[in-house]
Amino acid sequence: MNPTPTYRDVATVGIGGPVGSGKTSLLSELVPRLREEGLEVGVIANDILTQEDANRLRERFAGVVPEDLVAGVETGACPHTGIREDPSMNLQQIDAFLAEYPGLDLVLVESGGDNLAATFNPELADYWLYVISVAEGDDIPRKRGPGVVDCDLLVINKTDLAPYVGADLEVMTRDAREVRDGPFVLTNCKAIDGIEAVHEHIVEGVLFA
Template identity: 70%
Template sequence: MGHRDVATVGLGGPVGSGKTAMVKRLVPRLDDAGYNVGVIANDIMTQADAEQLQASFEGRLPEDLVAGVETGACPHTGIREDPSMNLAKIDEFTERHPDLDVVLVESGGDNLAATFNPELADYFMFVISVAEGDDIPAKRGPGVTQADLLVINKKDLAPYVDADLDLMERDSERVRGEEPTVFTNCKTEEGIDEVVDLIERSVLFA
């Protein structure tokens, strides 16, 4: 069994946008829905995110289905230019767990140009934070415009950073056309069910 026998969902976005928090919310829902889930956390020189996720999912996911990949270079390298390390890790997952349904691949913190190689991710989510500025969608970065799903996270911070959520929604619709955008708050889990529904309909029910 190889990569093409399991669905893969990439999560990209800038540092601090909430990618790891998003993974922590998605995994229990997918697991409770009956899917067998694997998780890969990319970073440049550390296993910190992977270790954090292993602790979070202890008792829920097998330990060998939560792994880290150290790219040793720009985060783009491991998810776009040369995804071989991630693909090898997915192959390890599927060899040990042939009933695996989906692997979430979290990129290291990156900028608005981050995108996933289609050989690595069947479905690409780009996560931004309201705290980064309400002009982010209007800047038309490749992550924003090319992602299958744009997630605008930390919506609860909008009043504190003078962010206009209506403006972000309008700009997202303008630059993304019919591709979906979801506002989320990982603390209260607002919007998470909608994200899971989109993943299911796009890559698990397809």
């Protein structure tokens, strides 16, 4: 019998969303804020066959997060496999973090890009965000995909692109409110709009829940 996994000793947050929605940019803004609060944070990037996302995050977090607290998990299959059907690879990586950093406060798990059906296994994520981009179309919220409807926090990102892609932010706001029971935030990572609200939701929903 396998020993009880130690991942239960640390809070975990999942960050999902389609390719290009801005998950990595959001992470890049959130992690320094969490570190400024004195929190020890680990980051896992899921991808199918490469370490490219993890390497990019190591570069962005150089001097902020220890290099060995940023890891890549290669799922070898559809991205949702490692966050929903069989999260064992992610859980093993969390255990590896804890073996070296037993005082770890939080692990952020970024999924590989996926469609609106992606969700996080509750064994892996205590709280999870789903990130969509306005460039995907302002009809995304009303399509009611599980990612949009079931996540703890919906992030409608890249609001600065709305005028260029014909997206109506008022429509997206109205539809998000109609299809969800939970909160949502509009963000623009380039201008840092809405980032503090996302940060507050994570802190309140996970660390002080």
